[in-house]
Amino acid sequence: MPFSMTCTNRGCGDLMEPYLDPSTDKVFCSKCDKELVNITHFIKAQMKQFKQFKPKKNISFAVKCKKCNTEDRPLIKNKDIICPSCKTIHSHLSQAFKIMLMEQLKKASQDI
Ligand SMILES: [Zn+2]
Numbered sequence: 001m002p003f004s005m006t007c008t009n010r011g012c013g014d015l016m017e018p019y020l021d022p023s024t025d026k027v028f029c030s031k032c033d034k035e036l037v038n039i040t041h042f043i044k045a046q047m048k049q050f051k052q053f054k055p056k057k058n059i060s061f062a063v064k065c066k067k068c069n070t071e072d073r074p075l076i077k078n079k080d081i082i083c084p085s086c087k088t089i090h091s092h093l094s095q096a097f098k099i100m101l102m103e104q105l106k107k108a109s110q111d112i
């Protein structure tokens with residue numbers, strides 16, 4: 001079970017699973033994104049064990065590349081779904097997921 005707690009920040013107070021920023025060793029509320037103080041080393045160690053790290057920017061429809069490990073919104077090229085970083089085709093995706101993703105990517109690119 002990942003570690004969860006009630007946010008101690010005023011105006012939030014939600015029960016959530018906080019995240020740790022490994023670069024600063026600070027813990028943040030996953031609901032209001034404010035720092036949570038008084039987090040013990042024990043809890044931090046526990047969070048590290050569960051990899052409750054600061055989430056990367058929330059990229060919709062992000063796919064993790066098997067080749068370069070980049071997690072980003074893929075590109076469509078010649079009806080294939082490719083990694084935007086190394087341009088490798090995401091061949092590990094299921095056909096159904098590919099179709100869904102293509103539709104969503106088209107919609108998403110129209111939003112911009
Ligand atoms: Zn909060």
Ligand SMILES: [Zn+2]
Nearest residue numbers: 065068083086
């Ligand atoms: Zn890649």
